[in-house]
Amino acid sequence: MLGADDLAAIRLTLELATTTTAILLVIGTPLAWWLARTRSALKRVIRAVVALPLVLPPTVLGFYLLLAMGPNGPVGQFTAALGLGTLPFTFAGLVIGSVFYSMPFVVQPLQQAFESIGPRPLEVAATLRAGPWDTFFSVVLPLARPGFITATILGFAHTVGEFGVVLMIGGNIPEKTRVVSVQVYDHVEALAYTQAHWLAGGLVLFSFLVLLALYSGRRSPSGWG
Amino acid sequence: MIIHRLVSCVAVVMLAIGAHVHAAEVQVAVASNFIGPMQRIAARFEAETGHKALLSSGATGKLYAQIRNGAPFELFLAADERTPHKLEEEGAAVKGSRFTYAIGKLVLWSPQAGFVDDRGEVLRDADFEHLAIASPRTAPYGAAAMEVLERLGLAEALATRLVTGENIAQTYQFVSTGNARLGFIALSQVMVDGKLGAGSVWHVPAELYTPIRQDAVVLGRGRDNPAARALADYLRGSVAADIIRSYGYER
Numbered sequence: 001m002l003g004a005d006d007l008a009a010i011r012l013t014l015e016l017a018t019t020t021t022a023i024l025l026v027i028g029t030p031l032a033w034w035l036a037r038t039r040s041a042l043k044r045v046i047r048a049v050v051a052l053p054l055v056l057p058p059t060v061l062g063f064y065l066l067l068a069m070g071p072n073g074p075v076g077q078f079t080a081a082l083g084l085g086t087l088p089f090t091f092a093g094l095v096i097g098s099v100f101y102s103m104p105f106v107v108q109p110l111q112q113a114f115e116s117i118g119p120r121p122l123e124v125a126a127t128l129r130a131g132p133w134d135t136f137f138s139v140v141l142p143l144a145r146p147g148f149i150t151a152t153i154l155g156f157a158h159t160v161g162e163f164g165v166v167l168m169i170g171g172n173i174p175e176k177t178r179v180v181s182v183q184v185y186d187h188v189e190a191l192a193y194t195q196a197h198w199l200a201g202g203l204v205l206f207s208f209l210v211l212l213a214l215y216s217g218r219r220s221p222s223g224w225g
Numbered sequence: 226m227i228i229h230r231l232v233s234c235v236a237v238v239m240l241a242i243g244a245h246v247h248a249a250e251v252q253v254a255v256a257s258n259f260i261g262p263m264q265r266i267a268a269r270f271e272a273e274t275g276h277k278a279l280l281s282s283g284a285t286g287k288l289y290a291q292i293r294n295g296a297p298f299e300l301f302l303a304a305d306e307r308t309p310h311k312l313e314e315e316g317a318a319v320k321g322s323r324f325t326y327a328i329g330k331l332v333l334w335s336p337q338a339g340f341v342d343d344r345g346e347v348l349r350d351a352d353f354e355h356l357a358i359a360s361p362r363t364a365p366y367g368a369a370a371m372e373v374l375e376r377l378g379l380a381e382a383l384a385t386r387l388v389t390g391e392n393i394a395q396t397y398q399f400v401s402t403g404n405a406r407l408g409f410i411a412l413s414q415v416m417v418d419g420k421l422g423a424g425s426v427w428h429v430p431a432e433l434y435t436p437i438r439q440d441a442v443v444l445g446r447g448r449d450n451p452a453a454r455a456l457a458d459y460l461r462g463s464v465a466a467d468i469i470r471s472y473g474y475e476r
Contacts, residue, residue, distance in 0.1 A: 070404045088404045089355060089388045171388030171399065172360060185391065189286035189363035191311075 002198055008175050009183040009199075016091070016179060017159040020098040024106040024155050025148070027099070032110035033140075051104050058101060062168025065097050069169065089171035094179075097165040106155040113147020114140065149217060157210045161203070248275040249452035252297050254288045255280050256304035257394050258366075258411050259327065259439065262472040263302065269468070270459045276452040284392045286363055292317060292444060299447025300456055302326060302439065304393075305365040309442035322443035326460045327474035329437035330412035331369045333427040336401055341425040347407065348379055355388045357399040357408030366393045369434040370409035376433050412473035419471040439474075 002010075031050070035043060053061060068075045069087040076086045087093030117140060125135040141148075163181040170177035172186070180199055187196035255263045260282040267278040283291075285304045292298055292312065301318070303309045306325070312318040333348070335341045348356075359367030367389070374380040388404075390396030393411050400408040409429075415422045441460060447453030459465055466476050 066398070066402055066404060070402045072403050085354065086404065088399075167391060167395075171355075171357075171405075172391065173388060182391075186360065186363060188290060189284055189360070189391070191286060191289065191308075 003195065005174060005178075006180075006183060006195065006199055009178050009180045010202075012091075012175060012177075013160055013179040013181075016094055016098060017156045019095050020102055020159045021106070021152055021155040023095065023099055024102060025152065028103065028106040028110055028151065028155075032107045033114055033136075035107070035111045036114035050107050053101050054104050058162070058164025059168060061101060062097065062165040065093075065100070065165065066169050069093060069096075088169045089173060089177060091176055093169055094166060094177055097169055098159045098162055101162055101165050102155045102158045105158045106151040109147045109150040109154065110144065113144035113150075116147075117143050146217075150214065153210060153214050157207060161207065248277065249450055250277045250279060251299050251447065251450055251452035251456050252279045253281070253300045253302065253456065254292065254296070254298040255282045255302045256285045256288070256439065257282050257392055258304055258329070258413060259302055261413070262327075262468050262474070265468050266460065266465045267456075269464055270456055273464075274452075274455055274459070276455055278452070278456055284363070297446060299444055299450050299453040300441065301444055302441045302460075304329075304437075304439055306438045306440045309440040312442060312444070316445070318442040318444050319448050322457065323440050324442075324457070324461060325438045326441045326465075327439045327469050327476065329366065329369075329439060330473055330475060331366060331373065331409055331429045331434060331437065332412045332415065333407060333429060334400060334410050334415055334424055335407035335426075336403065336424040337406070338423070338425055341407055341427050343427055345377070345427040345429070347427070348374075348377065348383070351383065351386075353406040354386065355399075355405035356383055356386050357388050357390060357396045357405035357410075359393045359396045359409070360389045360391055364390075364392050364396075365437045365439075366396075366409065366411055369429075369437055372434040373409070373429055414473075416471070416473040 031046075035047060035050075066088055067073050069079070070076045071080060071086055079085065079087055087096060121139050121143065122135060125139045130138065161181065162179070163185070166177065166179055166182055167185070170179070170182065172178050172182055178186075180203060184196055184199045184203070187193070187199065253263070253267070260280065263280055263282075267280060271277055281288075281298070285308050288296075288298070288301065288303070289308050289312065292301065293315075301309060301312065309318060309323050313320055313323055333341055333345055335347075341347050347353075358370040361367040361371040371380065374383060388399060390399055390408075393414065396408050397410045397414045399405045400410065412428070415424065415426060441457060443453050443457055469476060
């Protein structure tokens with residue numbers, strides 16, 4: 001059965017995924033909106049940067065985060081100067097790593113949702129004298145609802161499934177950085193296969209249910225990427 | 226003249242084929258901490274015997290899982306005694322083929338010169354935010370580090386400052402990048418060309434922890450492979466012993 005350590009890991013994982021998803025929705029919405037609307041030459045560059053975690057091994061991302069956030073790295077020197085210490089081995093550090101790691105899973109569905117709205121509803125709203133904020137909240141948000149649902153589910157689920165980045169910057173500290181995927185790895189390494197099965201099987205079930213919910217709720221059959 | 230050349234060419238080809246018939250390949254699973262010395266030993270072994278050693282490295286627990294699930298390894302150099310023993314008991318390794326090829330030495334290390342003193346007093350002064358160790362549950366060096374902290378009566382006081390690497394290589398990485406100011410790692414990790422590398426180090430006295438014996442065992446698949454047996458013998462020999470010592474292990 002699940003031990004106290006396992007439950008702590010599950011709780012921590014859910015906290016991490018919730019925090020990360022919330023932050024990504026706040027950052028990702030304007031970013032996706034800009035990507036959907038802009039004609040700037042920078043668009044391709046930003047799109048490529050956002051998509052990088054899709055192709056990079058998480059160990060690469062984790063390695064550079066460890067160097068950048070460490071006491072000799074630029075981010076680490078900045079946070080140390082602010083009196084915050086350094087970020088590796090902390091929950092905040094994991095959140096930052098996860099935000100990078102799950103970014104494409106939130107930004108891409110949002111961008112696609114915004115693009116599929118097209119210019120027409122916005123023009124209509126403008127002729128009705130709706131301001132930009134009003135247009136966004138009364139027209140864009142309702143029309144892009146499926147995109148937000150997809151982005152939220154994928155961002156959350158992908159953060160739950162994160163492993164390589166956490167392994168590199170986490171330090172495996174109970175209740176602070178030891179998430180479920182790391183705990184599974186730990187069980188397997190310690191040859192505690194029964195405990196590993198409970199958590200690993202739980203993750204398989206969870207992921208399946210998430211994807212099932214995602215595909216059941218979606219009206220259009222087209223993919224999000 | 227042409228005939229003469231032809232004959233020598235044929236002779237060379239036949240020699241090559243002959244050597245090929247006698248030489249065999251052996252697939253070796255090596256614990257990550259020993260991959261450096263093992264590469265050197267394998268090179269000497271290949272030069273002397275004509276056999277070929279293919280090395281794969283990983284964490285001992287992971288290699289165990291792979292071996293139990295059909296990985297094609299014939300010789301296993303683990304980072305502990307327990308795992309080869311378990312494989313022997315489970316019938317996955319050749320009974321009686323197990324031997325200790327190296328004994329690991331634990332050190333407390335910091336990349337900062339003069340930070341770690343030669344008696345480990347730095348642990349009591351505790352002027353650091355993080356102390357890195359390998360996972361005590363999965364890594365022998367981690368278990369040894371915890372033993373040292375307990376013997377020194379510091380386990381509780383330092384509990385909140387411990388950060389745990391999944392294996393000893395990751396623990397070294399935490400310290401070498403400066404994210405942890407110091408850590409318990411393997412002496413072999415800070416040896417460069419047979420000498421101590423940069424930083425400051427405390428050689429943890431042997432009486433503070435159970436010796437970290439690293440055992441090797443011939444696996445079921447290597448039972449009838451002469452190269453597997455030959456490499457196991459070579460590891461026990463004096464050439465291997467010298468290389469192993471130069472990397473900071475004992476024999």
